Amino acid sequence: MATITTLLFDFGGTLDGPAHWLDRFLASYRAAGIEITRAELDPAFDHATRIGYATTRVVARFGMTDLVRFLVGHQFEYLRKSGPGPLRARLDDSGAAGRHRFVEGVTNSFVRETSIGLAHSREVVGALKSRFKLGIVSNFYGNLDRILEEARLDRFFAAVADSSRVGIFKPEPGIFEAALKKIHCAPESAAMIGDSLGKDCAPAHRLGMRTVWLRTASQNGEDASSSDPTADITIRSIDEVAQIQW
Template sequence: MATITVLLFDFGGTLDGPAHWLDRFLASYRAAGIEISRAELDPAFDHATRIGYGATRVVARFGLTDLVRFLVGHQFEYLRKSGPEPLRKVLDDAGAAGRYRFVEAVTNSFVRETSIGLAHSREVVGQLRSRFKMGIVSNFYGNLDRILEEAKLDRYFAAVADSSRVGIFKPEPGIFETALKKIQCAPESAAMIGDSLAKDCAPARKLGMRTVWLRTAAQSGDDASAADITIRSIDEVAQIQW
């Protein structure tokens, strides 16, 4: 078995905090006083994500706060038109000024939690940099380089494969191959670390990489055998015996 010399990380839900973005948005909505279930927020989240992926030219210049505000704004637009009736009424009654305050409250809550997660990951990857080359493979909006620079994480990663820049989205193998090519590493000498079995572990394993599942929540229907190693915290990466 080849020695692992390269670690590739997912970004959202892995390096920026121990939860999927949908779950963190849900917590931020509730913290802002908006009663909504995960199932009710899910289509609004997907709607905003699709818009973000299609707006790379605009989003590419955004830092974290502007990106989150952009996504939350589109989530609210969806919820106002197609959300549950009680919430539609709340948003209509709030008026433009009230909706703006809601958007800002959700945005600030999400950014605050994300910033804490990024600061913690900076400590973790700082401990790993002497042992491994590192890269990121992420379904993102074309501005991941800006986010990493803002969080002072950019200097730790020799390769960043942002799907909206690469034009390939996980779980397609090409995005992983792009990162491996940038970092000049064979798959068998690399490990992929992410919070999704289907999008991170399964495709990476098919390419011959070692796989680490950051398990932050149950994933029904996915094959846990796609993960060679399961961890509960990003801190555990430093303790893995490859």
């Protein structure tokens, strides 16, 4: 078995905090006093995500706060039109100023949690940098380089494959291959670390990479056992990456 020389990380839900963005948005909505279920927020989350992917030229200049505010704004637009009746009524009754306060409340809550996650990951990848070449493979909006620079993480990564820049989205193999090519690494010498079995582990496994599943309390419907064939190793915290005996 080849020696692992390269670690590729997912970003959202992996490096920026141990939870899927949908679940973190849900918690931020509730912290802002908006009662909504995950099932009710899910279509608004997808709607805003699609808009973000379709407007890369606009989003590419955004840092984290502007990106989250952009996404939350489009989530609110969806919820005002197609959300549950009581929430639609509340958002209408709150007026433009009230809706602005809600958007800012959700945005600030989400960004605070993200900042904590990224600061912790900075310590983790900093400790790994002397042992491995590091890269990121992420479905993102074209501004991941800006986000990493803002978080002082950019210096740790030799390759960043942002789907909106590469033009290929996980789970397609090409986005992984783009990162491996940039970092000059064969698949069998690399490991992929991410919170999604379907988008991170399965495609990387098919390419011949070793895979690490970051299994947290919420996995966006993924409830496979730790013996899932696409995950060579299952961890509960990103801190455990440094302890893996390759």
